[in-house]
Amino acid sequence: MSIFFLLLQQELLLTAIIFVLLFVKLSTKQWNSQTVLSFVNILLVVNLAAGFFFKEKGTLFGDMFQTNDLLRFEKNILNLGTLLISLQAYNWLLKHKHAIEFYLLMLSTLLGMFFMLSSSNLLMFYVGLELASIPLAALANFDLDKKRSSEAAMKYIMSSAFASGLLLFGISLIYGMVGSVNFTDIAVAASENPLFLFGFILLIAGFGFKISAVPFHLWTADVYEGAPVAVTSYLSVISKGSMLFVMTSVLSTVFANLLFQWYNIVAVLAVLSMIVGNLFAIRQQNIKRFLAFSSISQVGFILIGMSGANIESHSSVVYFVLVYLFSNLAAFAVINVISEASGKENIDDYKGLYKTNPALTWVLAIALFSLAGIPPTAGFFGKFFLLLGGASKGNYLLIIVAALNMVISLYYYLRIIKAMFMDANETPVEKLAISWSPKISMAVCMAGIVVTGIISGAYEYIYSLLK
Amino acid sequence: MGAASLIVLILAAIAFSAGAILIAKVVTKATKNKQKAEPYESGIPTRGPSWVQFNVGYYLFALLFLIFDVELIFLYPWAVAAKKVGLLALVEIIIFFFILFMGFLYAHKKGALKWK
Amino acid sequence: MEITQILFWFLSVLAVFGALMMVTSKNPVYSVLWLIVVFFAISGHYILLNAQFLAIVNIIVYAGAIMVLFLFVIMLMNLNAETEPQKNKWLKIAGVVAGCSLMLVFVAALRQSDELLKAPVSMGGETGLIKTLGKTLFTDYVLPFEISSVLFLSAMVGAVVIGKKGD
Helix, strand or coil: CHHHHHHCHHHHHHHHHHHHHHHHHHCCCCCCHHHHHHHHHHHHHHHHHHCCCCCCCEEECCCCEEECHHHHHHHHHHHHHHHHHHHHCHHHHHHCCCHHHHHHHHHHHHHHHHHHHHECEHHHHHHHHHHHHHHHHHHHCCCCCCHHHHHHHHHHHHHHHHHHHHHHHHHHHHHHHHCCCEHHHHHHHCCCCHHHHHHHHHHHHHHHHHHCCHHHCCCHHHHHHHCCHHHHHHHHHHHHHHHHHHHHHHHHHHCHHHHHHHHHHHHHHHHHHHHHHHHHHHCCCEHHHHHHHHHHHHHHHHHHHHCCCCHHHHHHHHHHHHHHHHHHHHHHHHHHHHHHHHCCCEHHHHCCHHHHCHHHHHHHHHHHHHHHCCCCCHHHHHHHHHHHHHHCCCCHHHHHHHHHHHHHHHHHHHHHHHHHHCCCCCCCCCCCCCCHHHHHHHHHHHHHHHHHHHCCHHHHHHHHHHC | CHHHHHHHHHHHHHHHHHHHHHHHHHHCCCCCCCHHHCCCCCCCCCCCCCCCCCCHHHHHHHHHHHHHHHHHHHHHHHHHHHHHHCHHHHHHHHHHHHHHHHHHHHHHHCCCCCCC | CCHHHHHHHHHHHHHHHHHHHHHHCCCHHHHHHHHHHHHHHHHHHHHHCCCHHHHHHHHHHHHHHHHHHHHHHHHHCCCCHHHCCCCCHHHHHHHHHHHHHHHHHHHHHHHHCHHHHHCCCCCCCCCCCHHHHHHHHHHCCHHHHHHHHHHHHHHHHHHHHHHCCCC
16 A cells, blocks of 8 residues: 555645645635745645655556656656746736636646656556646636737647547557557557558657647747746646657657657658757747747757667657756746736847846856757757767768757857847846746756756766666 | 347437428428518517627536536446445545545636626 | 448448538538537447447537537637638648548558458457446546546636636
């Protein structure tokens, strides 16, 4: 019995937090929103910390649920990201009437992601995926009086339902061919049978939608732009990161027999994502749309790492998601502060930011340097390991394309840095007082960018987990 | 074979009722006049389009109904299997109902069940 | 031909016809009604496969509750034949090309998997019965079952928050 609680520790704790919040909401006492938010953040810190204390691994409910060191580590990464987003959203939620519901929905999606990560059959995977995506649509609508936000939610739920439909069709074809939804059975039975391959390709389309790889990326920019900043950062880091974790392990273990097929698919997706993401990022005016396309091109790089299909490349993907989490959340922290205080979200508004807000400018600049992959930051090491992982297949054309795209991406990241430091602006963003919670979040992100980069231990630790 | 006869029964039922209507249509002498086409005999004639935009409240009700409908459906297999699975099944269904009941309380507290 | 075979073909033709009518109807309410026909035909298929419980659930939940939701959505958004937007010509062409390619791939894949499809795997006639289903649902598949309740809860919370914006 105790092993049950130990194995399910992360999920049960999260469920407990959800229910505590629900009780708080249902209680007759009117809680002060400041107290509630501090309380939630403390719970999230506990949730994050508790994840590091347990090491049990094994399976539960037959083969419904599995956990091991790597999965625990991946869940801890997601917990950390959620905590950082919660800190960044503090000021926004203070004024919001439905702060507790925001957490209820966000933590339910996180729970869905945990079950999705721990799934060892397609049914659990699908249930987890649905739990991870349906409440997200409600979250995208959380700027309740803005039409844009509703539009974003509508677009997200429509395209998400369509992608789920494709995924389910793929799952049913695979089930029809194999006679089981179990990952181990599928791994044995995976063959080049055309109907099986067709199901497999539909499955990849479902994955591709969630990580917004290029032919499936069309929802990304609109949803990112319309959704509240906190939700945008959640979508672009946590939702995407969890799916990348699942995709990497499913492709390399369950579909190892079909390596040749999925290598080619992933390579094409990677090249398209990098090129399209980069070309569209150059001409964006809104900073959230800009980060949407930049995240699409980052996914392209991650897919290159994924295509390596060995332990090194698998750990490079996990490592890069960690680095990406720090870098992207640092950028979103700054955007959140500025958008919350002044409502400005265009790149032109960021001109001359250095004159008024030097600290914010530096944070955003370092985050963008890390996203661009400039040496002292963690982003450089992340991309280096990804390319190294991808190169193990010996397809140097792919690596050359990736390297060229890194140069292009440098251009548009530097464009924003130039705008902030050098360009003059008659009506710059006024000097902002930053409250403690975004400050902590930014500090953690900055520390993460520096530490995960300079201390090589992070990558080696992930590598040791995979062995 | 049992399944097939069930479907045949359903189809036969449909055919029987449809046949009755059709025979009535064929046998009777049809008359046509303006009064017959109106929605209510001796009622007030309708004004404006009959398609109007609904209140969003209906949707909320329908969604809550759907969720509890699905919840109810899970009770059927539970009722059949409860004896065989034993105490565990009772615990499982109680957890399930507890979680959904919390949702119901939430909807109640927010006034989602009040009509404005 | 056996009676099951006749029924199979009848239900299949009905389902495909209903689906086509659903897509091509200009009036959204007609589309919903045709969709109900499709659901009934598919329920018939479930019965043929000896999955009575699934057939009943399909009728109660899909043909009953979800169709009501669909009708509400149509009335909420005030859709009718007049407000049907004119689609771009290129969009139509792209849709036709994509649909035909999908069909082509699917048919080709089915033809190549002929051998596999000729040897159907029988899971035993008991699988679809409510007794077996209940037992598996509450022993092996209890985790997805409980997760689905959390999913319902979050769907409820989300719907109430969005639906009751004011308070």
